[in-house]
Amino acid sequence: MTHVDDNAHLALRPFIKAHYHFQFLSTGFELGIFALLGRSPGLTAQEIAQHTGLNHQPTRILLLGCTATGLLRKEGDGYHNTPLSEPLSGAPDQAPASYLPWERQGIYRAIGWFGEALKQDTNVGLLREMPGTAPTLYGRLAENPDLEDLFHTMMSSVSTLVAGDITQKLDLSAYRSLLDVGGGAAINATNLAGRWPDLSVTIGDLPSVAESARKKVAETGLESRVHTVELDAFQDEFPAGHDAVLFAHFLEIWSADRVRALLAKAARALPTGGGVFVVTPFQNDEETGPLRAAYLSAYFHTIASGEGMVYTCSEYEGWFREVGLEPTDRLMLGPDTVVVCGRKL
Numbered sequence: 001m002t003h004v005d006d007n008a009h010l011a012l013r014p015f016i017k018a019h020y021h022f023q024f025l026s027t028g029f030e031l032g033i034f035a036l037l038g039r040s041p042g043l044t045a046q047e048i049a050q051h052t053g054l055n056h057q058p059t060r061i062l063l064l065g066c067t068a069t070g071l072l073r074k075e076g077d078g079y080h081n082t083p084l085s086e087p088l089s090g091a092p093d094q095a096p097a098s099y100l101p102w103e104r105q106g107i108y109r110a111i112g113w114f115g116e117a118l119k120q121d122t123n124v125g126l127l128r129e130m131p132g133t134a135p136t137l138y139g140r141l142a143e144n145p146d147l148e149d150l151f152h153t154m155m156s157s158v159s160t161l162v163a164g165d166i167t168q169k170l171d172l173s174a175y176r177s178l179l180d181v182g183g184g185a186a187i188n189a190t191n192l193a194g195r196w197p198d199l200s201v202t203i204g205d206l207p208s209v210a211e212s213a214r215k216k217v218a219e220t221g222l223e224s225r226v227h228t229v230e231l232d233a234f235q236d237e238f239p240a241g242h243d244a245v246l247f248a249h250f251l252e253i254w255s256a257d258r259v260r261a262l263l264a265k266a267a268r269a270l271p272t273g274g275g276v277f278v279v280t281p282f283q284n285d286e287e288t289g290p291l292r293a294a295y296l297s298a299y300f301h302t303i304a305s306g307e308g309m310v311y312t313c314s315e316y317e318g319w320f321r322e323v324g325l326e327p328t329d330r331l332m333l334g335p336d337t338v339v340v341c342g343r344k345l
């Protein structure tokens, strides 16, 4: 009989039990325990139960889960946040807190269809778990406005994380008019317009998103230079009159064939010398990581579209060349986001 090595069993435990870890984390967050202990460190189980409304034994079970996984620390009878959970006690619309409601309501059940999505080669998770009829996440979000809000809160916080880097490293001084395809909740558009006073930005997105982007832009006072248009990037030609095109967290959603077609569309819309900027999660050219590329690739295939993944910079640069764009640079934004830059020949 083969003897199972205890160390191997323990080493695999974080994978085997990952779903419990997420439940301790997201339930603790949803019940406001990390925010509560941020304000009032050292509360007892009984005091925590009074705030959450849970009965005594459910409270013990949740606190045991959180302390055993290192999310909370117990000192005497009192509970405290740890460096892991402390960042979750702050603003709910900022990362990492902003990730949790979306992961719980948008992803958690749907990603359980990962294997089936690979076998059927389509986004089974979305089709099984999110109400509605649209074939992609973005269409289905328009059918579920509460989820659409959660998604854009999460996405805005992701773009905010790299906002400092993008405004410092991406030199747009040569351009006057940027088309931001799939521009979402206007974070990149308003940051870039704020950084480059001679630049106008047009956000092109699906109708419900373009409408909320318009409201967000109005709150920033940049509406004379940041415009929004309804655009279906697949059905419509790109509006003329821009000398640069930004695809931020957009191309990786789609299949290689559709990425090529979108890049060709950008090239057609641009004058000679025009710029193309692809902001995307980074996958190294050896195709071994980093982890974020692996998570997001599974998410695009299982949920978002059933056809995309995080591509390498080399792949983008090859597609640039195929459609008449010259690759000019790769700019890292933080540890795992990159801008692949090109110019129309």
Ligand SMILES: C[S@@+](CC[C@H](N)C(=O)[O-])C[C@H]1O[C@@H](n2cnc3c(N)ncnc32)[C@H](O)[C@@H]1O
Pocket (backbone or CB within 6 Å): 138, 155, 156, 159, 181, 182, 183, 184, 185, 187, 188, 204, 205, 206, 209, 231, 232, 233, 234, 247, 248, 249, 250
């Ligand atoms: C992952 S979000 C990225 C948002 C924004 N660019 C950012 O970086 O924060 C993808 C965006 O693409 C938009 N989108 C999806 N399908 C689209 C289409 N066919 N045409 C235009 N925009 C689309 C979605 O509505 C969403 O705002």
